[in-house]
Amino acid sequence: MDRYAVIGHPIEHSKSPIIHTAFARQTRQDLSYQALLAPLDGFPDTVRKFRAGGGRGVNVTVPFKLEACALATRLTTRAQAAGAVNTLTFNGDIIVGDNTDGAGLVRDLILNLSCPLAGRRVLLLGAGGAARGVVLPLLQVKPTVLTIANRTVSRAHELRAAFASHAGRSAFTAGGFEDLEGWGFDVVINATSASLENEVPPLPECIFAPGAFAYDMMYGAGDTPFLAVARALGVTRLADGLGMLVEQAAESFALWRGVRPNSASVLSRLRRKLAVPA
Ligand code: ATR
Numbered sequence: 001m002d003r004y005a006v007i008g009h010p011i012e013h014s015k016s017p018i019i020h021t022a023f024a025r026q027t028r029q030d031l032s033y034q035a036l037l038a039p040l041d042g043f044p045d046t047v048r049k050f051r052a053g054g055g056r057g058v059n060v061t062v063p064f065k066l067e068a069c070a071l072a073t074r075l076t077t078r079a080q081a082a083g084a085v086n087t088l089t090f091n092g093d094i095i096v097g098d099n100t101d102g103a104g105l106v107r108d109l110i111l112n113l114s115c116p117l118a119g120r121r122v123l124l125l126g127a128g129g130a131a132r133g134v135v136l137p138l139l140q141v142k143p144t145v146l147t148i149a150n151r152t153v154s155r156a157h158e159l160r161a162a163f164a165s166h167a168g169r170s171a172f173t174a175g176g177f178e179d180l181e182g183w184g185f186d187v188v189i190n191a192t193s194a195s196l197e198n199e200v201p202p203l204p205e206c207i208f209a210p211g212a213f214a215y216d217m218m219y220g221a222g223d224t225p226f227l228a229v230a231r232a233l234g235v236t237r238l239a240d241g242l243g244m245l246v247e248q249a250a251e252s253f254a255l256w257r258g259v260r261p262n263s264a265s266v267l268s269r270l271r272r273k274l275a276v277p278a
Pocket of ligand 1: 126127129130150153191193194200201
């Protein structure tokens with residue numbers, strides 16, 4: 001039986017084993033998938049032991065995505081652009097590092113949520129690791145506008161500069177939250193970690209154009225603080241990041257196994273579970 005795992009610290013709340021086990025059952029793939037806790041200073045060692053035991057690949061989560069990038073002997077273009085890796089594949093001596101987070105976000109928006117991005121004005125809030133991982137896939141679907149806004153304005157500019165050559169015909173801009181005054185967007189994506197502190201970036205109300213979609217890369221049982229603010233401002237099309245989680249897993253699964261699972265059924269099952277407090 002082929003072995004896979006997700007490595008993180010902490011790891012006990014990871015939903016990846018449930019998701020991948022459901023994918024395997026659905027596609028009749030003979031594999032096992034476990035959660036592995038690595039010590040904070042022991043990521044490479046945990047990977048080495050898993051490989052030595054016959055592991056075929058791992059997903060990598062907080063706080064090891066940068067270390068996984070350094071450990072890979074080969075990087076896909078999107079992993080290189082993200083500067084972070086969430087999927088490692090072991091191929092003999094080669095360790096391929098990939099990043100499926102951005103593809104997961106884009107697939108969730110376009111396919112699951114019927115929220116097209118091509119020709120739309122898209123606002124990305126945040127300029128940390130989570131935002132960096134999705135900039136290239138967002139530019140690749142050709143929005144008319146992609147604006148990055150961040151609390152620390154210099155980080156927004158740095159992120160824009162790193163991807164400026166990929167902008168094509170998109171108007172690609174960066175700034176602080178106050179610079180958003182007077183501008184409206186069709187899709188607003190929260191990639192800040194503010195929700196973790198129960199906070200919401202200070203956003204001008206105008207950013208949600210009529211019919212706008214509000215998307216939070218975080219997820220939870222009810223509205224995240226960002227989604228609650230959007231809803232209070234009259235936004236009716238909203239989603240949290242549970243779909244992104246399932247889609248990035250589907251992308252990793254497809255890379256490893258060569259078959260794409262049906263993510264919709266797994267997503268609706270997870271959503272029902274999330275609604276019931278543990
Ligand atoms: P991650 O990997 O989750 O992106 P990160 O790299 O630490 O984590 O980045 C966190 C992001 O959330 C940053 O964009 C951060 O803004 P700063 O660059 O100004 O630090 C943003 N962030 C965190 N808490 C925030 C808050 N309370 N209000 C607004 N932005 C916040």
